[in-house]
Amino acid sequence: MNVSSRLTETAGQYGDKPAYYFEGQAVSYAQLDGMVTRFAANLQSMGIQKGDHVALLLGNSPYFVIGMYGALRAGATVIPVNPIYTPAEIGYILGNGDVKGVIALDLLIPMFEQMDAQLPALEHLIVCDTPPSEKKRDFNAEESGISSKMKSFTAMLSADDSFQRPELSDEDTAVILYTSGTTGKPKGAMLTHKNIYSNASDVGAYLKMNNSDKVIATLPMFHVFCLTVSLNAPLMSGASLIIVPKFSPKEVFRLIKEYEATVFAGVPTMYNFMLQHEGGTQEDAASLRLCISGGASMPVALLKGFEQKFKVVISEGYGLSEASPVTCFNPLDRPRKAGSIGMNILNVENRVVNELGEEVQPNQVGELIVKGPNVMKGYYKMPEETAHTIRGGWLYTGDLARRDEEGYFYIVDRKKDxxxxxxxxxxxxxxxxxxxxxxxxxxxxxxxxxxxxxxxxxxxxxxxxxxxxxxxxxxxxxxxxxxxxxxxxxxxxxxxxxxxxxxxxxxxxxxxxxxxxxxx
Incomplete structure (x- = not known):
């Protein structure tokens, strides 16, 4: 099973139900699944085969959802990239990642013109219309030196009856996430279909996501936190996404209230901005049943301040790209512990070990290591880095942590910090x-x-x-x-x-x- 196939199953159950809302428009599960299949068929027709690498340089939008699921359905490996990276950063990832096709906003076309000679493997550029408010310049495809490689995203949704769903195994690489490492070049964490599917499924079950949920998707979709918690897990559960192109406290509060959203996921700085927003009231967050925090440790003072003002519990968790990403969450069926990243999620085991890899006693500080079906198969074209990071089936996170007597984990700090x-x-x-x-x-x-x-x-x-x-x-x-x-x-x-x-x-x-x- 993989997330693209599961989308088809969900569409069979909840065909008329909104899969997502975007800028006031609702798109049903049946409509989304149909667009994904047509996109996959057109990818095949243009020569994208199983195992080819397709990069997404997109913000939060239906383009991202359809593009990612369509590429996965065609058997391609998806490489999400932050579209505001510098040309040098983007060029490195596309080159190192052996990217054959790119789905990108039209405002990035001039950059691809400049990099064309540096990316000989890049054969296809699928262009999405940038919202008028974000336009940097008008572009005429006829004038472009790369026009032969270009095709519009809209054309990719035209009918194509030739689609043949490829045979995909659990161990095939679904996504490569380039980590923004603190030293050296970014490393591409290879996540299999099993990694992606299992973590989304286990997170959805752990957080009790269901078809009544409406989930605010304002974290960047190219980031693994959003990818699993705010995109894959909700779509596997029959929930509805509320796609927010850009985070702002005012807009998030407006959408929560308008759609009666039930789940919000964010990083600590988002909660800080929301707490400090003068217009935010308890009424604005009244429909939320759950707030999720990750991406960085949340200061206890901020957590308590937010919960006190908005009367909603924040469940803090932990993850990293190499683990698809989630390994811990505060449970919903027992008290949340402030400052803790929670307990093992379903099917994932966390341990705290010393320099010899031996588990330490409760409340002793050591390195957090992880094992489970969510752990990556390795770094792309980096066998030595892989061998250093995954030892004996355990992923060594580089984070210092401790575990209390009840099994709650606490991040103490990054080992290197x-x-x-x-x-x-x-x-x-x-x-x-x-x-x-x-x-x-x-x-x-x-x-x-x-x-x-x-x-x-x-x-x-x-x-x-x-x-x-x-x-x-x-x-x-x-x-x-x-x-x-x-x-x-x-x-x-x-x-x-x-x-x-x-x-x-x-x-x-x-x-x-x-x-x-x-x-x-």
Whole structure:
């Protein structure tokens, strides 16, 4: 079984039910499944065969849903790519990923014209109309040097009776996700049909998704968090998606209220923006039965503040691209523990181990490792990296964690973000939690910088509207709650913290600022 075949089954059960709403229009499951099959047939007619790689450079839209499911139905491997990456970043992924076909917005055509000679394997460019509000320039296909490779997305939905559904095995690669690694080039995590299907199915069951749910899809669809939790799992459950092209608190609250949405999934910064939005009220979130957080650790102060204001529980979970992505969620049938990523989801086992790979005792810190049907088969064309990351069937996540006596897991920090001050371990998240509890601080990020005496020192970046706050007053605040060696040696004020497109704070960008300053 795979997610594209399951869509056909769901359409058989709920044919007239809306599969998604987009910009005020509803599209039924029967209509969606028909468009997916026609798209797959046209891919076959143009020469896309089983195993060929098709990249998606799209934002949140029906183009993405139809394009992904259509490519999977044709037997292709899908490579979702952030469309706002630089040409160099996109060029690397398309080249390294041996991409044969691309589905992209028309505003990206000039970029493909420039990269044409660098991508000899690229044979097809399927062009989607950019919404008028986002147009960068008018484009005439007749003038393009790559016009012979181009076909409109609309033409791909024309009737084609020649479709032959390919035989797909569980171990065939369905999706390659390029991870935004902190060092070196991105690595392509190969996820099989079994990986994708099992995780979506298990997440849907764990979160009790059903055909009555209406799920807000505002996380970027090219990101695995949205792909599984806000797209595949709902469509496998007969739920309806509410596709949001771009996150804004005002728009999300409006759509929740208009459609009586029941599920919202977001990263902590989204919840922070929603909590701070002046127009947001408890009434705006009244229909929600569940909020889901992932992508980064959620500060406890933010979680409690959001739950108190909107009277809805946030279930925090954990995942990574290499695990399709979800491994843990706070359960719905017992108390949610603030600060915890929850427990093993169905069919997935998490462990905390020491440097020798031995499981440690409860509440001891070690590396989180994962085993289950959701774990990738490896990195594309990187056997050594694969062997280092997957050992004995276990995926080594690189995250430091602990497990309590009841089986709840807690992320302590990224292994590589650990700060060592005079031989003592300082976990950035612990310090960040303290500053998030300060009533005037909106955001905080902590990292280590070189120190000639202690090896490393702690620096904290904060965002606040209170101009009266000083570095010394915030250090004093930290001294009241932290051991002396954990108190930041430096506190810097920023207008905003650097973030990626999912809203995750980019420590790497802050580290680059530190490195640049040390060179001056």
């Amino acid at each position: 650990l700060i060592i001050v005079g031989g003592y371990n300082v976990y950035p998240r612990e310090v960040e939690e303290v500053y998030y509890s300060h009533p005037d601080i909106k955001e905080a990020a902590v990292l280590g910088i070189p120190d000639p005496e202690q090896g490393e020192a702690v620096i904290c970046y904060v965002v606040t509207d209170n101009q009266a706050l000083t570095e010394e007053s915030l250090k004093e605040y930290g001294r009241g709650q932290l051991a002396k060696y954990k108190v930041p040696s430096f506190i810097e004020f920023l207008d905003e913290l650097p973030k990626n497109t999912t809203g995750k704070i980019l420590r790497r960008a802050l580290k680059e600022q530190v490195a640049e300053r040390s060179r001056q």
